[in-house]
Amino acid sequence: MDSDIEILSISPLLIGLALEDVRALLDISELRTYNTDERIVEEGTPSDCLFILKEGKVQVEKGDGAQMVALATFSLAGDFFGEMSLIDIMPRSAHVRACAPTTIWAFPKKELTGYFTQSPRAQMTIILNIARNLSLRLRASGTHIVELTHAVQGK
Numbered sequence: 788m789d790s791d792i793e794i795l796s797i798s799p800l801l802i803g804l805a806l807e808d809v810r811a812l813l814d815i816s817e818l819r820t821y822n823t824d825e826r827i828v829e830e831g832t833p834s835d836c837l838f839i840l841k842e843g844k845v846q847v848e849k850g851d852g853a854q855m856v857a858l859a860t861f862s863l864a865g866d867f868f869g870e871m872s873l874i875d876i877m878p879r880s881a882h883v884r885a886c887a888p889t890t891i892w893a894f895p896k897k898e899l900t901g902y903f904t905q906s907p908r909a910q911m912t913i914i915l916n917i918a919r920n921l922s923l924r925l926r927a928s929g930t931h932i933v934e935l936t937h938a939v940q941g942k
Contacts, residue, residue, distance in 0.1 A: 791813055791841070792806070792809055792810060792813060794839075794841060794864045794865050795809050795812065795813060795839065795865070795892070796809050797864075797865050798839050798865035798866070798867060799865065799866070799867065799916060799919075799920055800837075800839060800865075800867040800870065800913060800916050800917065800920070801839075801912075801913065801916070802912075802916055803912045803915075803916070804909055804912055804913070805909075808906060808909040808912075811902060811906070811909075812894065812902065812909075813892070815894065815895070815898040815899070815901075815902055816839075816892040816893060816894050817892070817893040817894075817895065818841070818890065818891075818892055818893075819890070819891050819892075819893050820888070820889065820890045820891075821843070821885035821888070821889045821890075821891070822885065822888060823885055823886065823887055823888060824884060824885065824886075825884070825885045825889075826882060826883070826884055826885075827845060827883040827884065827885060827889075827891070828868075828869060828879050828881070828882060828883035829879060829882060830849065830878075830879050830880065830881050830882045831878045831879060832878060832879050833878060833879075834869070834871060834872030834875075834876070834877065834878060834879055834896070835872065835895060835896055835897075836869060836872060836893045836894050836895040836896055836899075837867060837868070837869040837870050837872050837873060837893075837894050837896075837899075838867060838868050838869045838883075838891045838892065838893055838894070839865060839866070839867045839891060839892045839894070840861055840862070840863070840864060840865065840866045840867070840868075840889070840890075840891055841864060841890040841891055841892060842864060842889065842890050843862070843885060843886075843887050843888055843889025843890055843891075844860065844861070844862040844885070844886040844887040844889060845860070845861050845862075845868065845883050845884065845885055845886060845889055845891075846859070846860045846861075846883070846884050846886050847859040847860070847861075847868060847881050847882070847883050848881060848882045848883070848884060849880075849881045849882070855882075858881060859924070860886070862886075867920075868883060869883070870917045870920070870921070872896055873896065873899065873913075873914070873917065874917065
């Protein structure tokens with residue numbers, strides 16, 4: 788199996804898809820590379836695609852300049868981010884920055900929408916995978932909020 792297909796097949800975003808669906812999605816993706824500290828996503832810009840990490844490391848950040856706060860870090864091949872672009876029509880909610888030389892697959896919303904028209908089963912699988920991962924991230928955020936609250940209160 789081709790290494791790109793192998794990485795995409797184990798991505799939490801694409802788990803459960805048939806091999807032909809993974810290949811079709813690879814065909815509509817754009818391979819992009821970024822240098823260390825290069826911005827991949829700017830907060831407030833239109834949500835036009837989602838991303839799967841091929842290699843490297845990215846950090847999701849919120850804030851401005853010295854006030855930047857890290858929200859999440861992704862460094863495993865197959866990790867994904869930018870999925871909210873498929874769920875809502877809001878602008879990007881945070882910055883994403885490469886923390887090392889990074890290669891990602893970008894999946895433009897327009898091409899995904901066209902593919903989903905042809906393969907509603909693949910769309911349903913991806914949406915369910917997004918929901919599962921958002922749930923996990925929300926649970927982790929809740930735990931983190933409790934830890935920070937206890938730290939601030941000195942408990």
